[in-house]
Amino acid sequence: QQQVKQSPQSLIVQKGGISIINCAYENTAFDYFPWYQQFPGKGPALLIAIRPDVSEKKEGRFTISFNKSAKQFSLHIMDSQPGDSATYFCAASTETSGSRLTFGEGTQLTVNP
């Protein structure tokens, strides 16, 4: 049972464009929504995270948009660069699950120069 659904599976964007990755969740008890970035041959690393008490969080070129009523959240990468080419995972957790995360399927982003 996949509690966090991620799309698209792969995404190709031109340099300078906007990359958008979407996630939808089912469990309304989720209260923490991080995004992880993974480069080839490396482990995932936290990129940015949001809690449901805000609708948007921005860190540099990376923005999370959160829609609690639709149970959806998305990652926007502005001015995408070839160095952003990686696999991105959305995730979610509940307060009662401690630090355990439920991950989406992942999106392989390619930014062409």
Next chain:
Amino acid sequence: NAGVTQTPKFRVLKTGQSMTLLCAQDMNHEYMYWYRQDPGMGLRLIHYSVGEGTTAKGEVPDGYNVSRLKKQNFLLGLESAAPSQTSVYFCASSSGPMDRVIKTQYFGPGTRLLVL
């Protein structure tokens, strides 16, 4: 400060063989996790530990066992490897739920396992 390290980096096993994957962290984290990563399936939690001497099942625990005898180490064992266990295995650690603000998991570099 090495963070999270995993041993070995790559291993080939024959069906039925056993092996142990070692994870070590030097951040004094309470929580440790083992995931497997397969194409199109994201990261799936195998087992996790909320402290020294404790272990718990995750989403896909069958065929695996774990031990956390020391706070800094988390071992993942395969008693009788099967081709379905061919995957990339990641270990992660976190400070735990005590600090509600920070739930970051720190991942190791992964172990690529091929079971023939």
